[in-house]
Amino acid sequence: MKETKIRIQDDLYEAVNGAWLETAVIPDDRPTAGGFSDLDQAVEKTMMADFRAFAKGEKSSDVPEMKYAVSLYGKVLDTGRRDREGIAPVLPLLEKIRSIRTVDDLNRAAAELYLQGIDLPVRMEVDADMADATKNSFLVMGPPIILPDTVYYEEGNPSGQKLLSVYADMAARVLAFTPLSREEQKACLDGALAFDALIAKKVKSRLEWSEYFKNHNPMTADEVASYTAPFDIKKFLSDLYGGDAPSTLIVYDPRAIREMNGYFSEETFPLYRSWVYLRTLLRATPYLSEELASLGRIYTRALTGVAADPEIEKQAYQTASRMYAEPVGVYYGRTYFGEEAKRDVVAMVKKIIETYKLRMEKNTFLAPSTREQAIKKLSAIEIKMGYPDAVKEIWSRLVFEESDSLFRAVERISAVRRRDMLDRLKKPVDRTEWLMPGHMVNACYNPSSNDITFPAAILQKPFYSLSQSVSENLGGIGAVIGHEISHAFDNNGANFDEKGNLRNWWREEDFAAFRALTREMVGQFDGIEYHGGKVNGELVVSENIADNGGMGVTLEIMHTLDAPDFPAYFKNWARVWCMKAKEEYIRLLLASDVHAPAVLRANMPPRNFPEWYEAFGVTERDAMYLPPEKRITIW
Numbered sequence: 001m002k003e004t005k006i007r008i009q010d011d012l013y014e015a016v017n018g019a020w021l022e023t024a025v026i027p028d029d030r031p032t033a034g035g036f037s038d039l040d041q042a043v044e045k046t047m048m049a050d051f052r053a054f055a056k057g058e059k060s061s062d063v064p065e066m067k068y069a070v071s072l073y074g075k076v077l078d079t080g081r082r083d084r085e086g087i088a089p090v091l092p093l094l095e096k097i098r099s100i101r102t103v104d105d106l107n108r109a110a111a112e113l114y115l116q117g118i119d120l121p122v123r124m125e126v127d128a129d130m131a132d133a134t135k136n137s138f139l140v141m142g143p144p145i146i147l148p149d150t151v152y153y154e155e156g157n158p159s160g161q162k163l164l165s166v167y168a169d170m171a172a173r174v175l176a177f178t179p180l181s182r183e184e185q186k187a188c189l190d191g192a193l194a195f196d197a198l199i200a201k202k203v204k205s206r207l208e209w210s211e212y213f214k215n216h217n218p219m220t221a222d223e224v225a226s227y228t229a230p231f232d233i234k235k236f237l238s239d240l241y242g243g244d245a246p247s248t249l250i251v252y253d254p255r256a257i258r259e260m261n262g263y264f265s266e267e268t269f270p271l272y273r274s275w276v277y278l279r280t281l282l283r284a285t286p287y288l289s290e291e292l293a294s295l296g297r298i299y300t301r302a303l304t305g306v307a308a309d310p311e312i313e314k315q316a317y318q319t320a321s322r323m324y325a326e327p328v329g330v331y332y333g334r335t336y337f338g339e340e341a342k343r344d345v346v347a348m349v350k351k352i353i354e355t356y357k358l359r360m361e362k363n364t365f366l367a368p369s370t371r372e373q374a375i376k377k378l379s380a381i382e383i384k385m386g387y388p389d390a391v392k393e394i395w396s397r398l399v400f401e402e403s404d405s406l407f408r409a410v411e412r413i414s415a416v417r418r419r420d421m422l423d424r425l426k427k428p429v430d431r432t433e434w435l436m437p438g439h440m441v442n443a444c445y446n447p448s449s450n451d452i453t454f455p456a457a458i459l460q461k462p463f464y465s466l467s468q469s470v471s472e473n474l475g476g477i478g479a480v481i482g483h484e485i486s487h488a489f490d491n492n493g494a495n496f497d498e499k500g501n502l503r504n505w506w507r508e509e510d511f512a513a514f515r516a517l518t519r520e521m522v523g524q525f526d527g528i529e530y531h532g533g534k535v536n537g538e539l540v541v542s543e544n545i546a547d548n549g550g551m552g553v554t555l556e557i558m559h560t561l562d563a564p565d566f567p568a569y570f571k572n573w574a575r576v577w578c579m580k581a582k583e584e585y586i587r588l589l590l591a592s593d594v595h596a597p598a599v600l601r602a603n604m605p606p607r608n609f610p611e612w613y614e615a616f617g618v619t620e621r622d623a624m625y626l627p628p629e630k631r632i633t634i635w
Helices: 012-023 033-057 066-077 079-085 088-101 103-114 158-175 182-200 206-210 220-227 234-242 254-258 268-288 290-295 298-304 311-321 325-336 340-360 368-380 393-397 406-426 469-489 508-525 539-556 564-578 584-590 599-602 608-618
Strands: 032-034 123-128 137-141 216-222 250-251 382-386 444-446 451-455 579-581
Touching: 012 564, 012 599, 032 033, 033 311, 033 325, 066 311, 066 325, 066 406, 066 451, 079 290, 079 406, 079 451, 088 268, 088 406, 103 234, 123 406, 123 508, 137 254, 137 406, 158 268, 158 290, 158 298, 182 268, 216 220, 216 254, 220 250, 220 254, 220 579, 234 406, 268 311, 268 406, 298 584, 311 406, 340 368, 340 382, 340 451, 340 539, 368 469, 368 539, 393 406, 406 451, 406 508, 444 469, 451 469, 469 539, 469 564, 469 608, 539 564, 564 599, 564 608, 579 584
Parallel strands: 137 250, 382 451
Antiparallel strands: 032 579, 123 137, 216 250, 444 451
């Protein structure tokens, strides 16, 4: 590999990754290549080979539910049957929507429609209550929009108009397969787009959603019903739960609910009916004929810059691994994740938590009482490493008939999952649930349970390897671990206590100091020009706080090593964020992702720490120099 001419003191990301970036090729069926993506591809390749062997009877698994995943995999591969059936499997559902001619019809059938996966005028689900993380609550929010964010709908936004045009073309081509007349097809498309435009004026933007602690807005069911009329949400809840219907609902998007008449009323009902018909149809396309499946991906391909659909075998694996995520993840973890690596990484997590506590004790802007609460929260963090010990009972109930079409099989699976989610309302929160399966290349922090999850699939090079040096592993998975722990104290997580409850545990003066540092972090990124756009510092601030915290705590551990290799640490940090992406996907992420662009994640945090300057002799003459007064350390 040829060496880059970029000096590491001027651009860490380019110096480490430049040679690779020059020659790397993004797969036609993916929007990116690089660290996370390449590892995900490798996992996918391994698992596809296993599914192929399962399907041929050449291999077996000790995870019983895997047989359902393999059976579904086979249904995706049966393109002959899918092509013969065409659009037929979804027609009964579409006809049911067509039979609902009035709001009264909708109210009578709402519970049944919801259980069948048909969108109602409001989104509803059951999840942990932010104020009491031991119980589940019924959540209400506005319906989804077509474009990635509400800002795309603003006048003068060329991307929004272009994408809507692509969506409309796709929808028209799919609608042509339905029994609707040409006039009805046009009316359906026009009505759906008109309803979507009304929704976009009321629902939250991505920036508003990024402050998720603000989602907790309890209202009585009577109050919510007064806003959602003529949709009768109380009847809907009664039909679902009988006499146990919840009397209090948690409204995640208050404006969308309070101003629901701005998009749903007796007058706009025909627009809603067109919208839900089209959404139901398009959501079904992946499980119909190959032609319809490909047509249904046109908008997503345009949005992400992806040139081609995945090959059919890959589609089959992706569908099966998504619909049976936990069993597939447990199989992957048991098969490919070693106990030695698990013990090593768990030890690293515990070391990082203990070091975080020491840093909290030395914190200069927190009073002793607040520091004590922060350390208490750190002590309570639960570690979920690799994969769950066992598969939850729900996955054994996701069954279907061998004679079912692919669409019908997915319908059955989804209906059981939906009913199970609703039934959780009367049960305590299951804190043993994993938010990510073992075969996912990712990691996360859950504020409502104060736990961190590291799936087995991410615990590989460049993030982690027993063959890498401790310094490299600290710059890779160590910093990622520190990142997830730091989410407990970012602008969102800081509002939750050690039990996962939304509670203010701060002294007022301390929180004001934290907020001031948060604003400084916003300013460090805000307005940076990138690929024809600008970084929104507010949108990405939580992830930047986490990156900063993850680096700070792991650099502290570096000083405790017998032979710390700081250059190796920073180089592996940059290697982790290496990414080459389609231009369309870059623009999508810039507009809607809560993470900063990968190059900035690699280059910005190091500048805040003295170890960076010492490792490479960085001075004020170098591009990656930041004056001491502009450097930020929060945690």
